[in-house]
Amino acid sequence: MNGVTNGSAVEHNAQLNVPLTPLDSSKLRITLANTLKALPPPEDQVIGKNYTDHMLVVTFDPAKGWSDPEIKPYGPLSIDPACSVLQYGTSCFEGMKAYLGPDGKARLFRPEQNMARLKRSADRLALPSFNELEVLKLLKRLVAIERHWIPALPGHSLYIRPTIIGTRPSIGVSASDHTILYIIMSPTGPYFRTGDEGISLLALGDPARSWPGGIGGHKVGPNYSPGFKSLEQARELGYQQVLWLIGEKISEAGIMNIFAVVKRDDGEYDVITPPLDGTILPGITRQSAIELVSAHPVRTILPGLDDSIRLHLHEQDITMTQLKAWFTEGRLTEIFVTGTAALVGHIGRIGFKGEDIMLTRHEGGGGPVARALYESITAIQEGREVWEDWSVLCE
C-alpha cells in the first residue's frame, strides 16, 4: 500500500492509512526538575563537562507520528540494544550557542540555518522529516527556561546540541522509521585556550575524513568517530587537531572550516577557503565569515581593519603544495579556522610529512582578519551590534 496524501501536506501511515501527527510545538509538556544543579565555575565551563537541568525530547513512531514534545529533567534515554543508532551510526546533530546580550536577553545566532541543516542531515540518513520551525520554537522555549545557565562572561555562552537518533528497534539493515529528537545544553567558555601561539594541526590524507559521494557535507554522527584515532595520533605527536586532506587538497581542520589569508603582489589580500563540494561541512560560522569579509569595506568596516585593507574572498581548492609555496614566498599572513564551538581560531603550526609550517605569530593572538572576524561575529552574537537578522532573541 502506498501512503495517502489527500492533496495536503499531512503525512499518513501507509499501512494503517491514518494521518501521522506532525511535530507541534504547541503541544509542549513541561516537567521541571525538583532540585536545580549549581552553575559550574568559569574554569569548568567547558563544552560537554556539565549539562543544564532540563532537556527537550520528542519522538517519532511510524504508526502515530510525532509525540507531544517534552521539556523534562536531563537524564538517560532508554534505548533498545537492537536500535539503529547503536548498530548503524544513525544520528545527526547541530552545534549552536545561546548568548546573553547587554540587555540581559538570551540570543541565538542564525538558528534557522542550523534547523535547515539538521533537516538536511536527517534526510541524508533517511530519517523521518519534521517542521524545523517547530523545533526552533521548542529550542527557544528550552533556552528561556535555562537562561540562567548562559554565562555572563565575555567569550562564554551556552552550547546547544540538538540531536536526532534512529531508534528503529531492529538489526535489519534499512532506514530507521523511529526516532528520538532531543536537545541538551552545556555552558562553555573559549574552546581553545591556546594563547598567542595558536592551534597546531597535523595534516593527514590517510585516514581520510570524507570523499566525493560521501557524507562529509552533512553534520551526521558517522563523520566523527572514524576520526578519533587520527586525533589521538595527532595528539601523541604534539598537535591539537587533524588537518584533513583529500589527496593533496585541504578539507577541514579538526571539526572546523579553514581559511588562508594570502598577500597579493598589489598589496591587497586574498581570503581563501575550500568550496562546498560535498566533502566539507557547510559551516554557519564559515558562511558568516565569508559574508563579512565580502562586505568589507563597502558595507561594513571590520573591527581593527581600515578601509585601505582590501580583502578578496575566494571559495577555491587549496593544496598543501600551494600552501607551502605561499608560506615560502612569505605571502601567507594568516590561517584561521571557524566553527560554532571555537568561533574563530588562529593556526600557529601545521605539521605535514615530518615538517612544520610555522605561521607568522601575531601579538595578542590571531592575525588581523581572524581577529576582525572574531570581534565582529562576537559582537553580533552578543547583541552588541546588529547585522542583518543574524541575532535572534529567545523570548
Add this chain to the structure above:
Amino acid sequence: MNGVTNGSAVEHNAQLNVPLTPLDSSKLRITLANTLKALPPPEDQVIGKNYTDHMLVVTFDPAKGWSDPEIKPYGPLSIDPACSVLQYGTSCFEGMKAYLGPDGKARLFRPEQNMARLKRSADRLALPSFNELEVLKLLKRLVAIERHWIPALPGHSLYIRPTIIGTRPSIGVSASDHTILYIIMSPTGPYFRTGDEGISLLALGDPARSWPGGIGGHKVGPNYSPGFKSLEQARELGYQQVLWLIGEKISEAGIMNIFAVVKRDDGEYDVITPPLDGTILPGITRQSAIELVSAHPVRTILPGLDDSIRLHLHEQDITMTQLKAWFTEGRLTEIFVTGTAALVGHIGRIGFKGEDIMLTRHEGGGGPVARALYESITAIQEGREVWEDWSVLCE
C-alpha cells in the same frame, strides 16, 4: 601523567595509577528471565524481528576497567543523551550465527575470525581494547543458555549480534573511553526469499559507500546509515539492494561481498572477487568461499561439481565495463554474493545507468558455483561435514 605498564600486559588507569580490570569471562554473573518468550513460527524467523530471552552485557569504565560480565534478560540500555554513540556514530558490531548439528549440539562458524575483526573494529574507532577470546567464551555460554532458540529447520539458524558502543558521556569530540559490549540474538531463516529469479541490484557510484582511507574495510556502524537513502532509492526503482561502485569499480553488494564467475576460452572458469584494499569488508563467508573454491578439485570436490570443472580464484578489481563485456560475450555464467546473513545468494539482475544486465537463470536458483558453495558451507556450519576447524561446538 602517563599510563604505567610495569612491564606487564596489565593496563593501568593513567590518572589514578591503578590497574584496570581485564575482561574476564570467569566473573560472569547470570540472571535468568522469570518468564520465557514463545519461539516464533518459521515465517517470523527473520533477522531482527524477534530477540531471545537474554543478552550479554559488559562495560568498560576508564577508572576501573571491565565490569563483571552479565547474562541477563533482554531489555533496553540506559544511555546518557550526550554519549559518544548517540552523537558520533561510535559503534561496531559482528554478524555471526549458531547452528544445530545432527547431534543436536550448537555450533559456531569460524567465530575466532569474528572476534578478531571485532577487536580490529574497536581499535579503528579508538575504543578500549579487550581479550577477544574471553568474549568468545561468554558468547558460547550465551548460546548454550539460548540453545532452544536455534531453529532446527534447514537453512535456519540463530543470528548473533555482538556490539560495542562508545558511552563516554560527553559531547566533547574525542575518543570514547567508556563502552558497553553486548550480545543479542535473533532466530532467522533464509535471508533472501527470492526463488529462482535471484537478487536484483542497482549499481550506484554516487553516493559512495566507501573510499580509500575510509572505514569500508571495518565492520563499524558509520558504514551503514549513510547507505540507507540509496537503499530506499534502489527499492523505489524495483531493486532489492545497492551494488556499490567506487568510480567504475565494483565494491560491495548491499552489505555483502560479490563474486563473478567467468568462462574462459579454455573452458575453465575464473571466479573473481574484488581485493581487500581497505574499501571492502573482509567477509568471513567471502574468505571461506575463496578457500573452498581454491581447494576444488584437489583437496575437496565441491557439491554438484565434478573434478573436470576447474575454478581459478582471483582477487582483483572488476569494473562495470568489464562486467558488461563478459555479459555481452556470453561468458558471465554467475554473479553471487556472500555474507553471514545471506550466506550465498545469486544475483539475477543488475541495473546500471538505466539498463539491466539480466544474468543467466539457473533452474532451482543459483548457478553451479554459488550452489556448490551454499551446500558446502551449510554442511560445514551445521556439522554435517568437517572442514578444518571451521565449525566450533558451544558447550
